[in-house]
Amino acid sequence: MTTSTTVAASGAAEHAAKGPIDPISQFEIHRVIDLGPFSLTNSGLWAIIAICLVSLVFLSAPRKLVPTRLQSFAEGIYEFIDNMTHEVLGHHSREFFPFVLTLFTFILACNVLGLIPYAFTVTSHIIVTLALALTVFIGATIIGFARNGLRYLKIFVPSGVPPLILVILIPSRSYPISSGRSRFPSVSSPT
Amino acid sequence: MMAGHMMLKVAAGFVIMLGLLAGWFPLIATVALYALELLVAVLQAYVFALLTCLYLNDALHVDH
Numbered sequence: 155m156t157t158s159t160t161v162a163a164s165g166a167a168e169h170a171a172k173g174p175i176d177p178i179s180q181f182e183i184h185r186v187i188d189l190g191p192f193s194l195t196n197s198g199l200w201a202i203i204a205i206c207l208v209s210l211v212f213l214s215a216p217r218k219l220v221p222t223r224l225q226s227f228a229e230g231i232y233e234f235i236d237n238m239t240h241e242v243l244g245h246h247s248r249e250f251f252p253f254v255l256t257l258f259t260f261i262l263a264c265n266v267l268g269l270i271p272y273a274f275t276v277t278s279h280i281i282v283t284l285a286l287a288l289t290v291f292i293g294a295t296i297i298g299f300a301r302n303g304l305r306y307l308k309i310f311v312p313s314g315v316p317p318l319i320l321v322i323l324i325p326s327r328s329y330p331i332s333s334g335r336s337r338f339p340s341v342s343s344p345t
Numbered sequence: 346m347m348a349g350h351m352m353l354k355v356a357a358g359f360v361i362m363l364g365l366l367a368g369w370f371p372l373i374a375t376v377a378l379y380a381l382e383l384l385v386a387v388l389q390a391y392v393f394a395l396l397t398c399l400y401l402n403d404a405l406h407v408d409h
Contacts, residue, residue: 174358174361174362175354175355175358175359175362176354176358177350177351177352177354177355177358178351180350180354181347181350235394238394238395238398239398242395242398242399242401242402243398243401243402243405246401246405250398250401253397254394254397254398257393257394257397258390258391258393258394259390261389261390261393261394262386262387262390265346265385265386265387265389265390266383266386266387268346268350268386269379269382269383269386275346275347275350277346277389278346278347278350279347283393286393287393290396290397290400291400294397294400294401294403294404295404297401297404297405298403298404298405298407301404301405302404302407305407305408306404306407308407308408309403309407
């Protein structure tokens with residue numbers, strides 16, 4: 155009892171001492187619905203709100219021949235990602251388009267919702283972006299091995315290299331590994 | 346997202362601290378930072394989606 159009151163009092167004093175500039179407390183995670191280990195935090199709540207917003211935009215957009223404002227907005231996002239996947243993935247784009255569209259719209263909704271005052275920015279925590287990036291990374295590796303078998307290891311070797319050169323090349327130019335490592339954090343950095 | 350949001354809050358705090366007389370300058374800065382944050386928000390989602398596509402492309406097309 156006494157400890158809880160002192161903690162609350164010190165918390166209140168800390169809050170009062172912070173003044174008008176308090177840039178860090180907006181990132182605090184607290185429980186909205188307290189259910190022990192299954193609690194809903196404000197981070198989870200805003201992620202759910204982001205998912206609901208994306209679903210609402212894409213499901214409630216009318217399917218008219220002459221598009222309304224909401225419909226052209228939804229179609230704009232759809233076509234943007236469709237073009238991007240088609241340019242990069244070619245004829246495989248249909249398989250992975252839903253995943254990329256979901257990822258893009260979820261991150262976009264989380265980021266934009268976080269700009270509303272008093273909202274919580276889900277993507278500001280590195281654990282969220284890291285989890286998303288690891289999902290993509292592990293998923294792409296599994297797909298690579300499932301589609302190509304052990305030939306997938308060839309991504310570490312430049313094409314058209316005679317086998318003898320590899321003995322020299324592998325120790326000195328393990329650059330695909332290092333470039334993979336350097337590209338990987340750029341996905342996960344919360345900017 | 347983290348750095349930008351902190352900068353926004355610092356600039357917005359300056360508006361309150363400086364008051365009616367000088368508070369307009371950090372207000373302009375807040376608006377400019379908000380525009381930058383909006384750009385970063387879209388850009389981060391775009392870069393994430395693009396890198397996902399590139400990784401999947403690497404996984405699908407090994408031979409070239």
